[in-house]
Amino acid sequence: MRRPDATTWTAWGLAALLLAFAVGPVIALISRGVLDTEVLGGELRSAGAMAAVGATLRTALGATFIAVLLGVPVAFLLERTNIAGRRLFGLAFTSLIALPPFILGMGWIQLASPSAGYLNRLGGWIDIYGAPGIAFVNGTSGLPLVILAVQAALARVDTSLEEAARMSGAGPLRAIRDATLPLVLPAIVSGALLVFLSASAAFGVPYMLGVATATPMHVLTTRIYTHLLKGGASALAEASAASAILLVIAMAALAGSAVAGRRGHVRLTAGKGVVVQRLDLGAYRWPLTLAVAALVVVIVVMPLAAVVVTSLLGNASLPIALESLTTSHWHDVLWNHRTVGAAARSFGLASAAAGAVCVLGLAIGITRSRFSGRVAEQLALWPYAVPGTVVAMALLTAYSMDVRFIAADRIAIVLSLANSSSMVMLAYVAKYLAIGSRNVVDGMRQLDPTLAEAARLCGASPRRAFVDVVLPRLRGPLAATFVLTFLLCVTELTMSVLIAPPGRDLLGTLLFDLQSYADPASASVLACAVVVVVVAGLALTSFASGPSKA
Amino acid sequence: MSVRAQNLRKSYGKTQVVRDLSLDIAPGEMVALLGPSGCGKTTTLRMIAGLNRLDGGTLYIGDRLVDDGRTFIAPEKRALGMVFQSYAIWPHKSVAENVAYPLERKGLAKPAVETSVLRALDLVRLTAMRDRMPHQLSGGQLQRVALARALVREPEVLLLDEPLSNLDAALREELRAEIAALRSRVRTTMVYVTHDQSEALALANRIAVMNLGVIEQLASPQAVYDDPATPFVASFVGGANILRGFVEAGHFVSHETRFALPAGMTAKGGPGTLVVRAEDLEVGMLGTPLPLAARLFLGHATEYRFALGGTSLRAMGPHLPLAEPRVAIKRAKLFAPTV
Numbered sequence A: 001m002r003r004p005d006a007t008t009w010t011a012w013g014l015a016a017l018l019l020a021f022a023v024g025p026v027i028a029l030i031s032r033g034v035l036d037t038e039v040l041g042g043e044l045r046s047a048g049a050m051a052a053v054g055a056t057l058r059t060a061l062g063a064t065f066i067a068v069l070l071g072v073p074v075a076f077l078l079e080r081t082n083i084a085g086r087r088l089f090g091l092a093f094t095s096l097i098a099l100p101p102f103i104l105g106m107g108w109i110q111l112a113s114p115s116a117g118y119l120n121r122l123g124g125w126i127d128i129y130g131a132p133g134i135a136f137v138n139g140t141s142g143l144p145l146v147i148l149a150v151q152a153a154l155a156r157v158d159t160s161l162e163e164a165a166r167m168s169g170a171g172p173l174r175a176i177r178d179a180t181l182p183l184v185l186p187a188i189v190s191g192a193l194l195v196f197l198s199a200s201a202a203f204g205v206p207y208m209l210g211v212a213t214a215t216p217m218h219v220l221t222t223r224i225y226t227h228l229l230k231g232g233a234s235a236l237a238e239a240s241a242a243s244a245i246l247l248v249i250a251m252a253a254l255a256g257s258a259v260a261g262r263r264g265h266v267r268l269t270a271g272k273g274v275v276v277q278r279l280d281l282g283a284y285r286w287p288l289t290l291a292v293a294a295l296v297v298v299i300v301v302m303p304l305a306a307v308v309v310t311s312l313l314g315n316a317s318l319p320i321a322l323e324s325l326t327t328s329h330w331h332d333v334l335w336n337h338r339t340v341g342a343a344a345r346s347f348g349l350a351s352a353a354a355g356a357v358c359v360l361g362l363a364i365g366i367t368r369s370r371f372s373g374r375v376a377e378q379l380a381l382w383p384y385a386v387p388g389t390v391v392a393m394a395l396l397t398a399y400s401m402d403v404r405f406i407a408a409d410r411i412a413i414v415l416s417l418a419n420s421s422s423m424v425m426l427a428y429v430a431k432y433l434a435i436g437s438r439n440v441v442d443g444m445r446q447l448d449p450t451l452a453e454a455a456r457l458c459g460a461s462p463r464r465a466f467v468d469v470v471l472p473r474l475r476g477p478l479a480a481t482f483v484l485t486f487l488l489c490v491t492e493l494t495m496s497v498l499i500a501p502p503g504r505d506l507l508g509t510l511l512f513d514l515q516s517y518a519d520p521a522s523a524s525v526l527a528c529a530v531v532v533v534v535v536a537g538l539a540l541t542s543f544a545s546g547p548s549k550a
Numbered sequence B: 001m002s003v004r005a006q007n008l009r010k011s012y013g014k015t016q017v018v019r020d021l022s023l024d025i026a027p028g029e030m031v032a033l034l035g036p037s038g039c040g041k042t043t044t045l046r047m048i049a050g051l052n053r054l055d056g057g058t059l060y061i062g063d064r065l066v067d068d069g070r071t072f073i074a075p076e077k078r079a080l081g082m083v084f085q086s087y088a089i090w091p092h093k094s095v096a097e098n099v100a101y102p103l104e105r106k107g108l109a110k111p112a113v114e115t116s117v118l119r120a121l122d123l124v125r126l127t128a129m130r131d132r133m134p135h136q137l138s139g140g141q142l143q144r145v146a147l148a149r150a151l152v153r154e155p156e157v158l159l160l161d162e163p164l165s166n167l168d169a170a171l172r173e174e175l176r177a178e179i180a181a182l183r184s185r186v187r188t189t190m191v192y193v194t195h196d197q198s199e200a201l202a203l204a205n206r207i208a209v210m211n212l213g214v215i216e217q218l219a220s221p222q223a224v225y226d227d228p229a230t231p232f233v234a235s236f237v238g239g240a241n242i243l244r245g246f247v248e249a250g251h252f253v254s255h256e257t258r259f260a261l262p263a264g265m266t267a268k269g270g271p272g273t274l275v276v277r278a279e280d281l282e283v284g285m286l287g288t289p290l291p292l293a294a295r296l297f298l299g300h301a302t303e304y305r306f307a308l309g310g311t312s313l314r315a316m317g318p319h320l321p322l323a324e325p326r327v328a329i330k331r332a333k334l335f336a337p338t339v
């Protein structure tokens, strides 16, 4: 038995931190929601809660269905065929990952709100409000999750498996179904799970398209939000109970997909490098290219274009005419003290959170060789699957002065004195730490262990070997972690809207406020600025990760 | 069933991978496509299979036109069997399910499928493994599953792409003997791609030696070995020495070194390429003196490597304890100069 050393202590410390600030509060919240049987029973019996559960399941399953239905064929076309414009399409779908679904939702309201949507004004009749619209927006924004997962799996499946089926008398589609589909099924399931988790935890889109309408429809996240807005102990108890239900849904999806994924899992036997023979689409090449291009236009270009046009019009209900397009009000929207303050707060919090995620992720990566480190890794992974609303609720109830249930008083006082910004940051770090630990651990796995051993044999101490040999190779994963976490935090809404107090806007909450209550045209201007930040961030990552891969 | 390929052409982008390739295979014949890596063997086989379309030329299987650039019969409608270089055994299906698949696609009833699968597994001696999953099999066993799957429909033409190249040496020899034995039991036409000359020589009725997308020689193994049509064939199949130089009064001059041509070989003066197999170079006390670079004792013979103007000249012969051996050409073939 090895005596515990500094590394082990670090890892246990990390695990304790995670327990105290991420996992523990969630467990406490849930046990509170579940143990208070009276409130839970009331919530379960209430018509509103059941309607919200139904709406959550309907919209999340709908989104998953849309993402899988579109994502699997697109992944196949991009990875396995000679369709034109593969790189461009790939870029378009990846950038969709970092675009806040909320902004896509704004775009769709401007395109397809029944009265004033641009499309409807052109003679269409689409109603984006309600469950189908929510499922559609969340499904399209989750599409890249399915595409990337399936593409990665397809890249590992030898094309000759399919060709062998052709030689055995199967037609092209039959060959895909019998030879390739069973092997990428686990990837489809895990992509579908990610979409389901994000759609069932979504707040902005269902609020915009469901709640802020003539006939309000609540999902669980929006129900929790409105409970909290009401304030008071009983509302809080009901919110806890609703959080428990939401978490149960997420965990059930997780468990279900684990079972489905395991059944489909097989060991690939191909010993040699994977051979890729792209399928020649022949006469279908251009029609299919056009179809994928149309998809990109509909799900990415159109909503973004709508936001841009609205921001230039200054008023969404004006007729669209070239001479009424102007950027004169941009300055007012972007440079007023509210926007600047929110941007400053968001950028500060997001960089701090992204830095913390990198450091903690690195610590998990280093200590992973110990049991204690693996405990910390598992603890870090878990909150990622927990809906943001539940994470925020848990932190609030555990540590906030105003709404405190279970916290040790001293911790609560220290934190609430430190101001609510630290709580927002805590939520960001807890939720996104999994990105850091995943990227670092994957990066370290790909490293040849003999590299560090060689440095040791050249006389370097373990620490020195790590700094000189391992750390430089982790620069790519760490940079990617930082940018992705930063982008997710800068545009975060679900948790921020619950934790950030009024008057201390963040970019996400300001956007939400402007869009839902005040001034959609200004919201569009701000959304354009956010999209520019996101695109710049993505360009930065691809620039930073490009050379390190080589 | 016969396979007739006329003037096949195939390019990837700007690179011509197969150029004007013609090949006539008689029913029941086994033809080996032999050539170095990247010469277009797999591409040719895939065009016969229908997995790649022709850029030009015509292809008949039996009497049926299967591809001429316009008409195209899909691979699943050609009723061929194929063994892939990577075996392409479906990892999610058991051995029996893998072998049964072609029959299911044919729409056979279950009992008929069973008996055919058993027969095919018996043919490759895998009956005991029928319920195993592919990851539980060794490389050699996987190879035999691939063979059984390709044979189970009793195709009239069987295509094999380097079926033995992923195996270790001992297994390769064993399976080579097995394929030879199989030839006597099933009379299908076979096209066998390999870059291993000994496989081609041992198994095929005829060998098509390919280089840079064309067939340089199509002949029986004996003829390819004894009477190579080009210096490339001689060096690829026999491992022969290629000497560039010129003929001058009964001698061949290469790298400023004069070799006496064998007695009875008549040659006009002028530039040429001389092809001499290692075992046709006699090492001894007579002939041209050359610096000896290495002497490798191989057991059944000794290989000598002589330095010749920056390259080396290989000779094979009995072990001789000579300090400064000389070389004499016993047999050689003279070609027109090559570039």
Ligand SMILES: Nc1ncnc2c1ncn2[C@@H]1O[C@H](COP(=O)(O)OP(=O)(O)OP(=O)(O)O)[C@@H](O)[C@H]1O
Pocket: A277, A278, B012, B017, B035, B036, B037, B038, B039, B040, B041, B042, B043, B044, B195
């Ligand atoms: N799909 C493809 N796209 C582009 N080039 C290709 C493709 N397939 C093959 N090639 C090229 O065509 C040439 C011939 O390939 P082919 O696979 O027929 O060679 P081969 O004789 O089978 O070689 P090996 O012995 O290595 O299998 C090679 O130079 C290869 O790089």
Ligand SMILES: [Mg+2]
Pocket: B041, B042, B043, B085, B161
């Ligand atoms: Mg090949």
